[in-house]
Structures are given as structure tokens and as C-alpha cells.
Amino acid sequence: MTEAIRVERLHKRYAAVHALRGVDFAVARGEFFGLLGPNGAGKTTLIGILAGLVRPTAGRAAVMGHDVRRQWRAARRSLGLVPQELVYDPFFTVREILWLQSGYFGHGRENRAWIEELLEVLDLADKADANLQELSGGMKRRVLIAQALVHRPPVVVLDEPTAGVDVELRQALWRFTRRLHAEGHTIVLTTHYLEEAEALCERIAILDHGSLRALDTKAGLLARHPWRCLCLELEPPDAALPEAVARLVTERDGGRVRLRLHRLHDQIGAVLESLRAAGVRVRDLHTEEPGLEEVFLELIHEGAPAQAAEAQA
Ligand SMILES: Nc1ncnc2c1ncn2[C@@H]1O[C@H](COP(=O)(O)OP(=O)(O)O)[C@@H](O)[C@H]1O
Ligand SMILES: [Mg+2]
Numbered sequence: 001m002t003e004a005i006r007v008e009r010l011h012k013r014y015a016a017v018h019a020l021r022g023v024d025f026a027v028a029r030g031e032f033f034g035l036l037g038p039n040g041a042g043k044t045t046l047i048g049i050l051a052g053l054v055r056p057t058a059g060r061a062a063v064m065g066h067d068v069r070r071q072w073r074a075a076r077r078s079l080g081l082v083p084q085e086l087v088y089d090p091f092f093t094v095r096e097i098l099w100l101q102s103g104y105f106g107h108g109r110e111n112r113a114w115i116e117e118l119l120e121v122l123d124l125a126d127k128a129d130a131n132l133q134e135l136s137g138g139m140k141r142r143v144l145i146a147q148a149l150v151h152r153p154p155v156v157v158l159d160e161p162t163a164g165v166d167v168e169l170r171q172a173l174w175r176f177t178r179r180l181h182a183e184g185h186t187i188v189l190t191t192h193y194l195e196e197a198e199a200l201c202e203r204i205a206i207l208d209h210g211s212l213r214a215l216d217t218k219a220g221l222l223a224r225h226p227w228r229c230l231c232l233e234l235e236p237p238d239a240a241l242p243e244a245v246a247r248l249v250t251e252r253d254g255g256r257v258r259l260r261l262h263r264l265h266d267q268i269g270a271v272l273e274s275l276r277a278a279g280v281r282v283r284d285l286h287t288e289e290p291g292l293e294e295v296f297l298e299l300i301h302e303g304a305p306a307q308a309a310e311a312q313a
Contacts, residue, residue, distance in 0.1 A: 004031065004063070005186070007024060009022050010024070010059035012210075020210045027186060032189070033201060035190040042209075043190040047188070047190060052068055066078060080157065081148055081157050082157065084159040093128065094135075097147060098119070098147060101150045101151070118150065124146060138166065145158075157189075158173075158177065158188070161189070174200065228260075228287050228290070229288040231285065231286050233257075235255060239279075240278070241257070248260055248267075255283070
């Protein structure tokens with residue numbers, strides 16, 4: 001058994017909302033996995049099912065080989081969840097919360113050194129005896145991370161941990177999750193920041209309207225869309241473009257023009273030739289790779305017409 005997570009034909013309906021529509025995937029042990037999708041895609045629902053907080057309508061899910069329903073306790077022990085919402089009990093101190101969580105998972109005094117280490121690593125030592133309500137939003141988020149790790153779970157799931165946090169804390173969270181990954185943890189990170197998934201994740205699943213649109217490495221996702229951008233600086237800036245070039249334009253700002261070419265090598269010569277024939281001078285040119293954001297938008301758009309048709313039916 002080398003899988004940290006397996007999800008099969010997973011469905012979730014909340015009354016009128018079909019939040020998950022038959023999702024299948026597996027995450028290998030030790031993988032840094034990204035779950036990406038716009039708001040409302042079903043990310044938190046999927047994670048809730050893995051953590052035993054949401055009951056699936058149909059299908060199966062397992063964490064470290066333990067079925068989340070039939071072997072709830074073992075599955076829950078294998079997973080540390082950093083929730084999206086800042087939920088906390090204002091009457092406890094940071095250290096008390098960690099001890100309570102530790103006790104909930106059946107740990108005793110032997111866990112003391114680990115709790116103190118978490119306080120240290122997450123820069124919470126100074127605030128260990130402060131009540132949670134006295135802490136800033138960023139500090140509360142650090143407490144949620146410590147809580148998720150208190151029982152030393154092999155799988156760590158972070159649900160939009162950087163939404164609304166400042167740059168400094170975001171950098172600290174990235175460093176910390178990278179460290180957990182290097183120490184052998186399986187990491188599942190949900191985010192709607194593409195640059196974050198791009199920087200951290202080995203494989204990325206794109207979820208939209210409850211269905212997986214794609215699941216691949218970053219390079220694999222980019223390779224599905226082999227177009228390139230050709231950026232030109234034209235003289236004169238208000239030059240009229242020949243039709244063959246005008247239809248490739250995605251952006252224009254005066255003399256600066258951005259074209260999308262599906263077959264760069266075949267098209268670039270034709271573009272330059274057609275500009276020359278029209279008397280337009282090219283002062284400068286370079287090409288750019290499409291980013292994950294452009295690929296993501298294209299995938300989400302591909303899915304949109306089918307969803308709209310289904311909603312109408
Ligand atoms: N407890 C709930 N009751 C009813 N609808 C819900 C509930 N939780 C989520 N939803 C709906 O399910 C869909 C998926 O939500 P969610 O899983 O939170 O998506 P994401 O985390 O990707 O933003 C949304 O349409 C949301 O409104
Ligand atoms: Mg969410």
C-alpha cells in the first residue's frame with residue numbers, strides 16, 4: 001500500500017447543490033499534491049469527507065488505507081487538517097488547546113516535547129500562555145497548524161491556508177510546509193492562488209463544479225496547451241495590422257502587441273512576412289510561455305458550456 005489518499009466515484013449532494021459529481025484520484029505517499037479550483041468548486045467538501053467531517057452521498061474515500069467511514073478513527077488519526085475557517089475556542093490558551101487536541105487523539109505526557117517543539121517552530125512560544133482571543137488572525141492560523149500536527153499525522157491537509165494572510169506569514173507557511181514534505185509527510189494543499197500551486201506542488205488536480213478537469217504535473221498541464229505568446233513592438237504604434245495577424249492578437253497597447261500562436265515555428269515566419277508586406281516595422285520581439293493561470297482559465301472555460309447545458313436541462 002503506497003497510497004496516502006484514494007477517492008473513488010465520490011459524490012456529495014447538499015439538498016439542491018451537487019457539490020461533488022463523481023471524483024476519482026489517488027495521492028501517493030510523500031507527494032506534495034495541489035487541489036486547485038475556483039470558489040465553490042467543492043474543495044472544502046472533498047477535504048471534509050477525508051477528515052470525516054462531511055458524509056459522502058456515494059463513493060469511497062480512504063486515508064493511509066483506512067476507509068473514512070468504516071475505519072473512521074484510524075483514518076482520522078492519519079490526517080492533520082488545517083481548516084479554511086478560523087475556528088477556535090476563545091477561553092483556552094494556546095498551550096491548553098494543543099494539550100486538549102493531543103489528549104483527544106489519546107496522547108499523554110510523552111507528547112510534551114513535541115508540543116513544545118511545535119510552539120517553537122511556529123513562533124508561538126511567546127504567546128503560549130495567551131488566550132486565543134488575544135491573538136491576531138495570523139497567529140490564530142499558526143495555532144490551527146500546530147493543532148493539525150499535534151498527533152503527528154502522516155498526511156497533512158491545508159485548506160486555503162494563505163487566503164487573506166500577509167506576505168510574511170505566507171512565506172513562513174510555505175517554508176514550513178516544504179519542511180514537512182521534506183520530512184516525509186504527504187501534503188495536500190488547496191488553494192485558488194495559482195502561483196502557490198505552481199511553486200509548491202508536484203502534481204495538481206483542477207476541480208471545477210464538483211468534477212476533476214485535469215490531474216497532472218505542472219509540466220504536463222502546461223504541455224497540453226502547446227501555444228506560445230509572441231510579443232511584438234511595432235512601428236508606427238498605431239499601425240493597422242493585416243487580417244492574418246489581427247486575428248491572432250490577444251492584447252494590444254499602442255505599438256505593443258501580444259499574439260497567441262498555436263504552432264510557433266510554422267507561424268512566426270508568416271507573421272513577420274505579412275507585417276513586412278503591410279509596411280509595419282518590428283522594433284522588437286520575444287516569446288513567452290503560457291503560465292498555469294492561462295491553462296487553468298482555459299480548462300475552466302472548457303467545462304463551462306457543459307455545466308450550463310446541464311443546469312438548463
Ligand atoms: N454545508 C453546506 N450546505 C449546503 N451547501 C454547501 C455546504 N457546504 C458547501 N456547500 C456548497 O457546495 C459547493 C462546494 O462548496 P465548497 O466545498 O466549500 O467549495 P470550495 O471549497 O471549492 O470553495 C458550493 O456550491 C457551496 O455553496
Ligand atoms: Mg473552500
